[in-house]
Amino acid sequence: MTDMAQPQHWRAWLLSDRPASRRQARLGRAYAGWQRFTTNKLAMVGLAIVLGLVLVAAFANVIAPYSPVEGGDLRTERLLPPSAAHLFGTDDQARDIFSRVVYGSRITLFVVVLVAIIAAPIGLVVGTVAGYAGGYLDAILMRITDIFLAFPKLILALAFVAALGPGIENAVIAIAITSWPPYARIARAETLTIRSSEYISAVKLMGASPWRIVLRHIMPLCVSSLIIRVTLDMAGIILTAAGLGFLGLGAQPPLPEWGAMIASGRRFVLDQWWVAAAPGAAIFIVSLGFNLLGDGLRDTLDPKASDQ
Known part of the structure; x- marks a missing residue:
């Protein structure tokens, strides 16, 4: 078989209408x-934006030309405009903003991943159990969910951080606690449809x-819808984390968290606009990337959308 024909062979094998094994069927669905x-x-x-965020976070120590927490000479290097050197x-502390934005990507990725790992499984378990069990258990779990949904996410996160204390770890916990209810709603709706099949x-x-029915047969069928919602919620998670940082309740100085950087730069926004503009642009671009990725995943993974 020639090198040109081999890719065609694999493509035909993946897109076969009659897969010979479950593995072939799964790989075929993934390829399609x-x-x-x-x-x-x-x-x-x-x-591309999300992969760029991951790469920047992974190689921040290589990309950043300066330390993100140590500044230069306050007499000569404070509030310098963008240039080849910076x-x-x-x-205002003579720290290189580009280096701080690059290292801030690690904090943003840390918050996003950890919140998704904590909140999504909680919502999946609550929603599937409530939808399958029904009755009083369904009513109790959904009323608890409604209580969380009744409050704006940022306000509720502020309350939890105020109780737990400022810090990036407590901010992650607070955001995760406020993020699971929509996932529970989606999982419950999926379960109500699946359980009568x-x-x-x-x-x-x-x-x-x-x-066993819930864990092995219902939860896997709810995962695709949950992935779509989690990806679309990433932008909201980033904005909530930035809001907590802006208010001084998230990552504490001198950590280069984007929201805290905007807060420190708001005093100079009229004359030294770049101090707040750079982290603000980073938040905008990353949030846009997650929204575009979530829309694409919805079109790909949602069978209703693909049929239209």
Whole structure:
């Protein structure tokens, strides 16, 4: 088989209408989904931005030319405009803003990933258990969810951070506590549709316990919808973290958190605009990237959207 024919062979194998194994079927679905995803140009832009964030965070010590916490001479290097020596200028402590924005990507990625790891499983468990069990358990869990949804996310996060104390770890916990209710709602709605299907009835006839049905058969079917919602919520998580940092309740100085950088630069916004503009632009670009990526994943993973 020639080198030209081999990729065609693999493509035909992945897109076969009659897969010979579960592995082939799963790989075929993944490949078809990737093909649909790549046709969405804006989604590819979002993916590029998110991958760029990951790479910048991973290689921050290589990319950043200066220390993110140590400044230069306050007499000669304070509040310098953007130049070849300092691409984004310097702040009021003579620190290089470009280096601080680069290192701030690590804090942003840390918050986003940790909140998703904590909040998404909580929402998935609460929603699937409530949807499958029904009755009083459903009513109790959903009323608790409604209580959390009744408050604006930032206000509720502020209350939790005020109780736990300022700091990036407490900010992550507070954001995660306020982020799970929408995931629980989505998982419950999916479960109410799935639990009456013939597939679940067959599993019941085979003697599967309720917990096994929820864990092994319902939760996996809810994951795709949850991934879409989590990706779309990343921008909100970033803005909430930045809001807490802006108010002094998130990452504490001298950590280069983007919201805290905007807060320190607001005093100079009229004359030294670059101090607040650089971290603000970083928040905007990363939030836009997650929104575009989430829209692309919704079009790819949502079967209703793909059928239209």
